[in-house]
Amino acid sequence: MGTIQIKVHQALAKALKRLGADTMFGLIGDANLYMADAFARECGGRYVAAANEAGAVLMALGYAQVSGRTGVATVTHGPGLTNSLTALIEGVKNSVPVVLLVGDTPIEDRDHQQKALQREFITATGAGFEQLRSAATVSDDVARAFRRAALERRPVALNMPSDLQWLDAEDRAFELYLPDARRGVIEGPEMDKAIGIIASARRPVVLGGRGAFDHEAEAAIIRLADRMEAPLSTTLLGKGLFASHPFNLGVFGTLSNAVAAEAIAESDCVIAFGASLNRFTTDSNRLLKGKRVIHVSHEREHVGRYLTPDAGLVGDVVLTADAMTRWLDEAEIPGSGAASDDLRQKVATFRPPAKVPGERRRGTVDMRQALQRLDAALPVDRVFATDAGRYVFETWPLIKVARPRSFVFTASYASIGLGMGQAIGASIAAPEKPTLLVCGDGGFMLGCLTEFATAVRARCDLVVIILNDGSYGAEHIQFRRKGRDPQLSLIDWPDFAPLAEALGGVGVTVRDEDALESAALATEHRDRSRPLLIDVKLDPDCIPLP
Incomplete structure (x- = not known):
């Protein structure tokens, strides 16, 4: 009996399945759409479509942190890859194993509009690079990318030229060998x-x-x-x-x-x-x-x-x-x-301080009080993620988790806007428990808003708390410390709760203690198939300094 012949894009999908991958996050384009389709349609995998390539990689990072498995993401060539570079750096700095299947332009087309120096971009982030070498080496190349991601504990990109996708490849079994990481005890x-x-x-x-x-x-x-x-x-x-x-x-x-x-x-x-x-x-x-x-x-x-x-x-x-x-x-x-x-x-x-000292302006609430009340509204057995911002110095100690894998760290690169993608991946990795994401208003607008729609489509059990002080907080601090007017750091954002509703989620605005209590009740009795967004209005001058 001869070896079954399939196409390269099918061989890629089957290799992922044999390696135990059951979820892929991505954004499809010319160079990866057939592989992603084969993974979902022929191999029974779950494909989660992101709104942005960075979001796809971030979702894989969150999934890997909570599941303990290697995350899988895919993007297409050129801008598809370059849009994801910040997320790759985050994964490298946080030592998270992810395999990124990245399409590449046809080898024979030297003047392709989306051609870029993909190897150089990828290696510049600190991620590993593997090349899909030929139709005959598909299984070996995929396995090597997974092996390196697991052993090196960082993202590894498998670069896939689009003109290989419809060539014939062998459908063959293979084994991924990972040596036992257990070591002995140092005597002496x-x-x-x-x-x-x-x-x-x-x-x-x-x-x-x-x-x-x-x-x-x-x-x-x-x-x-x-x-x-x-x-x-x-x-x-x-x-x-x-x-x-x-x-x-x-x-x-x-x-x-x-x-x-x-x-x-x-x-x-x-x-x-x-x-x-x-x-x-x-x-x-x-x-x-x-x-x-x-x-x-x-x-x-x-x-x-x-x-x-x-x-x-x-x-x-x-x-x-x-x-x-x-x-x-x-x-x-x-x-x-x-x-x-x-x-x-x-x-x-021990109990943390109940409130932040100082007088707040009208129409705002106390950050500590809000965090503690909303924390109590969720079960302790939850997944907890944050975006980055000055509020994390209060949020990280206050919000509890029952297990280390339930804490998703998203600030290794100290970039705002990376929290939502990772929270979605974490929620998909642990659907049996709620996921809490705390982010700032700037980070939400920078990178979280578009992926909130992804959370809605994926029916994530997700609660998003926006600590909204109407400013870029770190810059606000610097202006204040120098005795300067912080006006340049202040932003008049639109109301976020109606945006959440428009995207298919549930939105609540908190401007006073009565509204805070209503938000807590909404959290306790929420529809777990629709993400809940709570817009907590804060005074930018009444947030504790780190």
């Missing part, structure tokens, strides 16, 4: 130093980051912290770790609450697992001054990248944490007592 001087540091610590804090995402790692770190009698904390990207633990201090770093800040200031030792210890976590190392640091990560480049630890261990988080616990037991080292009844009480009773 570094482990000996680490155990010695733990034994002498009197006020240790155990820190978990994104490299400790999974349940097994979380459980091992908790076992060690309980054995040490130490409180726990997380990086921002580890938000949701240790959520139910009575000694969870919350975020460690520049976003710490008052209880965490006090405990961190008084600590004499930090044991960090799966964290990079970047300048945001350590406040440019100021939070670690005078403390001994044990840094554990399976990522070799993380250990010692931002500071030199007193003990650095490159190894599996689970095995290393359990080995430390075993050493403490065998040496009969007593607990530190840092996890005291007094600290437990402080953690349990």
Whole structure:
């Protein structure tokens, strides 16, 4: 029996299916429409059509963050690719595995109107580049792109010349091999130093980051912290770790609450697992001054990248944490007592400030009050995403998540306008729970408005809170700090709630506390098949400075 012959665009779609891809985000054009059609029509995949190429890539990023799988997106050649470059940079900086199937102009057409230096554009973002080489290598080329995205933890683009799409290709099975990422435990001087540091610590804090995402790692770190009698904390990207633990201090770093800040200031030792210890976590190392640091990560480049630890261990988080616990037991080292009844009480009773100090102008509400009330209107088991803006310094600590994978980080490139796409992808990855997106008015108009229509078409269970101060907030701050008139940063936007209604969603405007309560009730009793947008009017001069 001979090998079945199919067309290249069909072979691409079947390769995706064999690799386990069931959802593709995209915007079709000359060079990718047949492949996307074959994926949806012949392979039973779900194709989610974005309004903008950047949105397609962002959706794949959000999907990957929540699902833990490699996201898949597709765009066409030339402007289709260049429209997506900011989203690719976001994915690179956030280390999110995505395969972007990008069409290219015909090889033989040197003067094609949409011809561009696609390899150079892609590699300039930091993303990986793979070329679809021929009709005979389709399966191998797709598999290699997926392998690289998974192992290198970044977007990888597969460049597909359009004139290959209708050539004959073989329909053949293949296997994607990914080596086990699990590593052993470092034995020897570094482990000996680490155990010695733990034994002498009197006020240790155990820190978990994104490299400790999974349940097994979380459980091992908790076992060690309980054995040490130490409180726990997380990086921002580890938000949701240790959520139910009575000694969870919350975020460690520049976003710490008052209880965490006090405990961190008084600590004499930090044991960090799966964290990079970047300048945001350590406040440019100021939070670690005078403390001994044990840094554990399976990522070799993380250990010692931002500071030199007193003990650095490159190894599996689970095995290393359990080995430390075993050493403490065998040496009969007593607990530190840092996890005291007094600290437990402080953690349990801490409440963030209810309101922002100062007098607000009429027709606006308090940002903290609005966030806390709307947060309470959604179940804790939700997906949470934000756009970027000055409001995130209040929003990230206030809004809760039950698991780390439920927190979608969209600000690695510090660009506004990237939140909606990622929230849509996250919602599609976790349809059983609501997704909350908090964004600013500038970011909503820049990149979120057009994709709100996509959320409507996809019937996403999505709640969008627009913190609307009628300004570009970061620039407003800079004008105010220099004693300058901030008029240039102020924008008179249209009302967003009617726009949401016009696009097929539900819109609510909040200008006072009664309207805030109505918005909370609308959130609790919403139609989960229609995205809800809540336009919260704020005074730009009554937002806490970061």
